[in-house]
Amino acid sequence: xxxAVEHIGExxxxxxxxxxxxxxxxxxxxxxxxxxxxxxxxxxSPPVIIPDRKFxxxxxxxxxxxxxxxxxxxxxxxxxxxxxxxxxxCDRAGVTVDFFGDLTREAQLRRAGLYLGSMWxxxxxxxxxx
Numbered sequence: 001x002x003x004a005v006e007h008i009g010e011x012x013x014x015x016x017x018x019x020x021x022x023x024x025x026x027x028x029x030x031x032x033x034x035x036x037x038x039x040x041x042x043x044x045s046p047p048v049i050i051p052d053r054k055f056x057x058x059x060x061x062x063x064x065x066x067x068x069x070x071x072x073x074x075x076x077x078x079x080x081x082x083x084x085x086x087x088x089x090c091d092r093a094g095v096t097v098d099f100f101g102d103l104t105r106e107a108q109l110r111r112a113g114l115y116l117g118s119m120w121x122x123x124x125x126x127x128x129x130x
Contacts, residue, residue, distance in 0.1 A: 008041045011034075036123075039123075047111070047119070048119040069089050073089060086100065090130045094124075
């Protein structure tokens with residue numbers, strides 16, 4: 001059984017009240033995603049990438065955050081380079097305002113929502129670290 005299928009089963013079990021070993025905050029997020037946001041864990045929605053004009057506004061508002069985080073992100077990315085990791089920095093609205101990743105895979109990363117301007121709010125992307 002694939003990890004994705006196992007994860008979907010875990011979500012379905014938790015939503016049916018069977019319980020989960022996950023933190024209560026995660027289970028509550030799963031409940032909101034399904035019941036309030038209408039997301040289906042078995043059929044992920046395509047990523048939401050905001051238009052360039054809105055992205056520029058988010059980026060301008062986050063300039064201080066980006067400046068502060070950039071050196072730490074560069075150092076971390078150097079440590080994980082070559083391992084197919086992507087680093088995203090999101091603002092308080094869940095919009096990716098900075099990015100470190102393999103630019104030769106830009107189109108693939110953009111399709112996955114792992115790129116500048118992608119929206120990582122719970123109601124658009126489901127339960128996630130952002």
